[in-house]
Amino acid sequence: MRMKAYAVVFMLSCTLKVASQFQFPLGAWREHLPYNQAIGVVHTNNVVWMATPFSLLRYDPVDREIERKSKVNGLSESGITAIGANQTSGKLVVAYTNSNIDIIDYEKIFNITDIRNSNISGDKSINHVLVLQDMAYLSSGLGIIVLDLIKMEVKDTYVIGESGNRITVLETAISNNFLYAATTEGLKRVSLSESNPADFTKWNLVFPANNSVKSVFSYNNSLFFRQNDSLFMFQNGTRTFFYADGWKIQNETVSASKLLLSESTADSARIIEISPTGFIDKIIGNPYSVIHPSQAIYFQDLYWIADSVAGLSSFDGNVFNAILPNSPAGIALGDITSYKDGIWTTAGAVTDSWQSANRNAGIYAFTNEHWTNHDSRTENEFDSIRDIITIVIDRSDGSAWAGSFGDGLIHISNKNNISHFKLNSPLESSIFSPGSIRVSGLAFDSEQNLWISNYGAVNNLQVKKKNSNWIKFPIPLSLIENAVADILIDDYDQKWIISPKNGLIVFNHGQQIDNTGDDTYRLLRSGRGLGNLPDNEVLSIATDKNGLLWIGTAKGIGIIPCAAEIFTSSGCETVIPIVQQDNFPGYLFKEERVQAIAVDGANRKWIGTRSGAWLISAEGEKTIYRFTKDNSPLPDNDIRSITINGMTGEVFFGTIAGIYSFRGTATESTDAKDNILIFPNPVPPGYTGSIAIRGMLNNPLVKITESDGRLVFETKALGGQAVWNGKDYRGRKVSSGVYLVLISDESGKQKLAGKIVVIKK
Numbered sequence: 001m002r003m004k005a006y007a008v009v010f011m012l013s014c015t016l017k018v019a020s021q022f023q024f025p026l027g028a029w030r031e032h033l034p035y036n037q038a039i040g041v042v043h044t045n046n047v048v049w050m051a052t053p054f055s056l057l058r059y060d061p062v063d064r065e066i067e068r069k070s071k072v073n074g075l076s077e078s079g080i081t082a083i084g085a086n087q088t089s090g091k092l093v094v095a096y097t098n099s100n101i102d103i104i105d106y107e108k109i110f111n112i113t114d115i116r117n118s119n120i121s122g123d124k125s126i127n128h129v130l131v132l133q134d135m136a137y138l139s140s141g142l143g144i145i146v147l148d149l150i151k152m153e154v155k156d157t158y159v160i161g162e163s164g165n166r167i168t169v170l171e172t173a174i175s176n177n178f179l180y181a182a183t184t185e186g187l188k189r190v191s192l193s194e195s196n197p198a199d200f201t202k203w204n205l206v207f208p209a210n211n212s213v214k215s216v217f218s219y220n221n222s223l224f225f226r227q228n229d230s231l232f233m234f235q236n237g238t239r240t241f242f243y244a245d246g247w248k249i250q251n252e253t254v255s256a257s258k259l260l261l262s263e264s265t266a267d268s269a270r271i272i273e274i275s276p277t278g279f280i281d282k283i284i285g286n287p288y289s290v291i292h293p294s295q296a297i298y299f300q301d302l303y304w305i306a307d308s309v310a311g312l313s314s315f316d317g318n319v320f321n322a323i324l325p326n327s328p329a330g331i332a333l334g335d336i337t338s339y340k341d342g343i344w345t346t347a348g349a350v351t352d353s354w355q356s357a358n359r360n361a362g363i364y365a366f367t368n369e370h371w372t373n374h375d376s377r378t379e380n381e382f383d384s385i386r387d388i389i390t391i392v393i394d395r396s397d398g399s400a401w402a403g404s405f406g407d408g409l410i411h412i413s414n415k416n417n418i419s420h421f422k423l424n425s426p427l428e429s430s431i432f433s434p435g436s437i438r439v440s441g442l443a444f445d446s447e448q449n450l451w452i453s454n455y456g457a458v459n460n461l462q463v464k465k466k467n468s469n470w471i472k473f474p475i476p477l478s479l480i481e482n483a484v485a486d487i488l489i490d491d492y493d494q495k496w497i498i499s500p501k502n503g504l505i506v507f508n509h510g511q512q513i514d515n516t517g518d519d520t521y522r523l524l525r526s527g528r529g530l531g532n533l534p535d536n537e538v539l540s541i542a543t544d545k546n547g548l549l550w551i552g553t554a555k556g557i558g559i560i561p562c563a564a565e566i567f568t569s570s571g572c573e574t575v576i577p578i579v580q581q582d583n584f585p586g587y588l589f590k591e592e593r594v595q596a597i598a599v600d601g602a603n604r605k606w607i608g609t610r611s612g613a614w615l616i617s618a619e620g621e622k623t624i625y626r627f628t629k630d631n632s633p634l635p636d637n638d639i640r641s642i643t644i645n646g647m648t649g650e651v652f653f654g655t656i657a658g659i660y661s662f663r664g665t666a667t668e669s670t671d672a673k674d675n676i677l678i679f680p681n682p683v684p685p686g687y688t689g690s691i692a693i694r695g696m697l698n699n700p701l702v703k704i705t706e707s708d709g710r711l712v713f714e715t716k717a718l719g720g721q722a723v724w725n726g727k728d729y730r731g732r733k734v735s736s737g738v739y740l741v742l743i744s745d746e747s748g749k750q751k752l753a754g755k756i757v758v759i760k761k
Contacts, residue, residue, distance in 0.1 A: 601719020
């Protein structure tokens, strides 16, 4: 394996102070968002702000501290499209795709929802923010939204289509007492002294160029606009050519009297500084910091570059410094799995055109509170790999195996060596797409054999045995597209294979894997006698601690209670639970697309749907939590994947807007008998959260007593963790002191497991 050099060079030039996220309380949230995908950069009077589509980064050049801002700590939304700043007051305007607006004023965040909540139809996304003193002009699909930054409210909306219709405004600029707008009808303007700029008849079309005027800006006391990838000066109603060089212009920004262009070609990128006469004064390029630049500004004698691949960096004329907190390189739309005290996840299928152009497919590992990224920016082996959608960890050595929907199988050893199985392996091309080797599901059995779903292939199920021999299995069922996907292996080593569009396949290889003569298959579908699934579109599958299989479909959940009998003469049908919801009985998650299921240490089920995440009791009869983007920090209701760190109880949610995690209350039971951990301990003054006691065996009874043995609190552990709210059995906060933790074993015998120190002052 040959590592790309910038993974080292890129980070050597800057030492950052970043607040630790290692310990966070029960019931708290944190984000795991990509900070390399920068879309814009501005500065206020003393700090630099960088925006990604998911969050903000605040950087103080003096003390070199990074602050991350997201829905976890105050932002109203995900989906940032533009930012703008009043450089004197320090107010930052944050605009979102749905026209929701945040104004950050030091530590306070003011949310303006007027446009988002209005009944106005049309494209509400905001394309650009122009701040002029205490006013902000937001260019949007609805027109121009005017904000009063003193009153923190929408002052007006300018609808400026030729006939009073709504047209898209891409950018605005102010020059010589006129407000200019680059629109889909061309370049328009209105006098700043006009008493009613909301009247569309007051706007004049000064350059009619439908859909080709991309931006407008003021530079050196003159007005300029971009038409396609050429810059023009506009004076006295006349357009004069100013600059073009054949490169694609991503952005132009006037900062500290400098005109900075962000440019790219198919295989190169740069920042250039243009003189008032249209000549290049400076070229700024770097293969590790300037890859796909979004914007550049000049502040405190430094160039600050926002790059949609490399994040934020500064350049002093000689050295590039990376300002990049540790984070995953992508939003992880693919599989997500836990391993020991961390998780592994994949970028998933690339659907965004920019991501596809930049090969943003990868594997991200979160171990020891640190993200390690494996993709084309760090390792050459990923240059030709797309759409990594599934991943599994070999528990025998900690190595990772991942599947690409088109480019085969990838192995990352525990020493980070990478192997790629494609044309050089027994894996087969799809029968309807030659050359496309689609690995769509992976699982290890009890003997460490790796089972592989080879989607669309003639032999669509394969196994790579522990001894490295391969065996092929052509599933003898009539399947649309020979479709196979996620694999779950139960306690009997039976393989449960999701078959998109077809249902759920069950496979038993008999006594010996090598002997295919005793193999048995069954296809479960909806309908009594056919398997009784809630729907043929199976989306997720999990097995709980009682051996029951929970099947998530496009129309709710089914449970298979008799996996051992699936091939017997009596057979086994899916049970569709009927539960009481809002005083009415109904099927569990009826009509919900159940996209993810995970089982915690207390055998409770975390469910991911398109309408949020749920925690239900072990039997599914009670809802414990329901999280949506409206009542929690979740950035989106579309939950694609869920996994749980069994050691800490942290629940990770993969969404279309990034990974967020929640510190749950249940952990896995431990095999160790003296490994009790208590957090926080001591309990500091003013602490109002819960106290976690974890590392126990099999749901024991836990008692909190005073030092003389007087009972304070009693609870049953959830899996390997018990939670105490710091109150006695009457609901009163306990006083300062030392409290004993007693655990009862299966025989009822108590033992001292630890002590908790509570400090009130």
